[in-house]
Amino acid sequence: MVMKKFLNDPNDLTPELLEGYCLAYPDKVKLVNDKIVMRANPKDESKVAVVTLGGAGHEPALSGYVGDGLLDASVVGDIFAAPPGPKVLEALKLLNRDAGILLIILNHQGDVLNGNMALDLAEREGIKVKSILTHEDIAPGTAAPIEDRRGLGGCIPLAKIAGAAADAGKSLDEVLEIAERFNNQMATLAVTMKTATAPQSGEYISSLPDDMMEIGMGQHGEGGGTGPQKIMTADETAETMVKKLAAAIDVKSGDQAMLIVNGSGATTLMEMFIVFRKAYKVLEEMGVKVAISRCEEMLTVQEAAGFQMFLGKVDDELLGYLQAPSNAPYWVTQ
Amino acid sequence: MVMKKFLNDPNDLTPELLEGYCLAYPDKVKLVNDKIVMRANPKDESKVAVVTLGGAGHEPALSGYVGDGLLDASVVGDIFAAPPGPKVLEALKLLNRDAGILLIILNHQGDVLNGNMALDLAEREGIKVKSILTHEDIAPGTAAPIEDRRGLGGCIPLAKIAGAAADAGKSLDEVLEIAERFNNQMATLAVTMKTATAPQSGEYISSLPDDMMEIGMGQHGEGGGTGPQKIMTADETAETMVKKLAAAIDVKSGDQAMLIVNGSGATTLMEMFIVFRKAYKVLEEMGVKVAISRCEEMLTVQEAAGFQMFLGKVDDELLGYLQAPSNAPYWVTQ
Amino acid sequence: MSNSLTKSDFAAKISAAKKKIEENLEELNKLDAATGDGDHGTSIKRVIEAADTAAQGDASFKDMLTNVGMAVMSVGVGSAGPLIGSFFMGMGDAVDSEELDAAQVAAMFHAGVAGLQKYSKAQIGDKTMMDAILPAVEAMDGKVDIPVLFSAAAEAAASGAEATRQMTAKFGRARNLGERTKGHMDAGARSFSLIFAAFAEA
């Protein structure tokens, strides 16, 4: 079957999308060495740089979050594939500075292997770099071993916090400490209604019967969830998910939180607002204050229908970083 | 068949989505009289207010563009249906001021009928209001009667310009003159690969064979295009569309333009970047400078696959308004 | 039924129309799906329900019509609200007593058409509700017997709606489909053939 996508040669997907992206926002981002998206206006070398890596195909993540107050660079792999360790090393070399670099790695084996290889290589070259591993997926339960807890969209608010702290002049250890604090009190859960097509092959990634949805699917359509279940209403879905998230990070009455409904691709913003509404109300009943929120497509899975719901506990310092000015193409704060 | 959407009672769609939206961005927008989205921080009454109206189901349009530097209010109808004239009148009454109000009406019969009715009623009440009709669809050709040229996503950059001019203190006549200038030099063309489901009924809106796309479909899946054609590559699609747009507004070497690729719903940002890339290059070859651009979902058609390509000629004044600070949830400029 | 039309007679006709529209909801949505966006059944149902509710109060006949008009306009279903709302509002302009004879009923409907035409430029042959409404109201002219008047209107509306099958849409969403609308009956015309049929039966 012909794919219902606007594409040229499938082999050119990643270079073309990166070129288009940087042409669309040339005052904010530029493409370096083919696969490294960097700020168009690099910040002062006296400040810690924040870098991440990950496969393409999840737009706007991750490169959409490169910009003032957020990431300094994103190292991009092919569709759904981690970039090679040597490419990550190139970015670390470009940003090498006495203040140091924080490398954000999402817990997916390819990202971890290539990220760790880059860290090994960087160490040999005397580059000052520390890493943080996001693994906030709660689908396998919070007691599950770290290997089972994938890094989902939570890397984005975490990058916002790290980026803002770095831009504010915090040291590498401080940035890491602040980001780790958030890392330990954030959680994401995904739900899928329709799986997507892999844009290179045109093959469906996994599948779901017509009247089924699945909570807990990974962001490449791989499983990990509770298995297919009958489609629930928006309110039931939101309530089920937000309660699991709240339990996972143990938010309680009086706490402040960040709530994100992050669309997977085909799910409309209309639906996301309806889901957000219920999740907000459940938290409100629990006495949890939603202090900051976003409802949009942040980390997508091609044209999959579904969303990731994110909940993170915040204190005034974390909230300050989340609200700080930023000028990445897909996260602008005045 | 069960709809693959997160919904509750289909009758509550619009109130629920509006409530969710305003809960997600409470520092920016608030819901008044059930169906009117207004700025959370109203601007000074000495300045012209800018208002628009339209059906829900196109999120983030139109209410996503209410905020500082952009719209003062959006009057929302049910899914794909214009709000009633008396509801539009309510918004005009709430914003009544000596400086006057500009009402932006998209050229769709329901919007025009209800907008005109509101204008009639407002006139009787002595409210100072003028209107502007957007009709930048070039699918039927630029020589077609105005009734055939629908108002598509171009209303959003136009609202940005009007909002920025109003916030800058321009008079109603000046705001209208500036907005009309842009109105006369902007053009949009839509392309559809997959049609969407109407969220109340679960029915497909129109349909397209598996290997077909259609250029020129309206934003509710109604026709108006050149008929179904074989799916083209991203580059062919972009080139065909941008050339038609450039011819329609007669941009020439040395001109500056705004270029937008506005996703319809299921089409990925990845694809939009690839399309943007080619459109940019075609303009570049023509000597046209893309001075400002956006690549994102602005005015959607549920989970339709496709996009609207927008091209507008800009001068330094218009560009200044497009780049001016704004703080609407879905269009933030520092 | 006596040979005069009171407010409550007309309210009863509106109730009958509501019932008929509800019975034919699916068909109307399907007709609109073929040439528009598939919501006309749902829209006209909401319009006629709003009209029915507004017709119940104890206002004068004239005010009842104005109330119905405003209620319909406020329904918020795209084009149908303002169009049909101005039809009822217009009717109100011509009514000044509580009991109308056949000539006054015809005059009331003509005034409705005048109200509607303030907002719609559609003519006979443009494949809209006008193709049912205009012949129906024409057919009322010269009638002295009210049941006969309504039967004539119903018949004219039915054949007017039938005739839209051969037409190319010139208004509304269907306009964008142009020639492709041929062969489908217009949804709005079908609604008014149902409404006038109910008026005749009630």
Add this chain to the structure above:
Amino acid sequence: MSNSLTKSDFAAKISAAKKKIEENLEELNKLDAATGDGDHGTSIKRVIEAADTAAQGDASFKDMLTNVGMAVMSVGVGSAGPLIGSFFMGMGDAVDSEELDAAQVAAMFHAGVAGLQKYSKAQIGDKTMMDAILPAVEAMDGKVDIPVLFSAAAEAAASGAEATRQMTAKFGRARNLGERTKGHMDAGARSFSLIFAAFAEA
């Protein structure tokens, strides 16, 4: 083939492996689709092509292996790059001459496994490429004849891959599917059974 292995012998084996992988591309993608994301065929093809290209230059045997390792690591295909890259890099650590006897070949592959194990904690039974690689390398021990060494390795890799059908995945994307992976052969193990088969045939 003589009873020693030179750089060009090994380069020829890599070329043969490339050919075999290309012939089985579809099958490998399908296997990965059942338990992962369906790209393993495409990935391993790019890996082995990069290895083949890097094996051509006129470096020493040792440097050739390091070059192959770096080239494979730079391919950018998710997990396969660093895993297989460190396998070849590791091999390079054990090679110091231009002609290896059977014991040295076995040592080279053991060093490859050591390199790989710096990055992978997967054991026999975890349903990964390790289930083909580890038995294949074990089977090389004690062999004196190089063709016999490679045949034994190929046989062990094939039955190791076959055995993955009964296993539950513990690593990679497949891990998320847990019990649902049972019944499918692991794609990476199948790749290495093909690669060792090609090594034996060339």
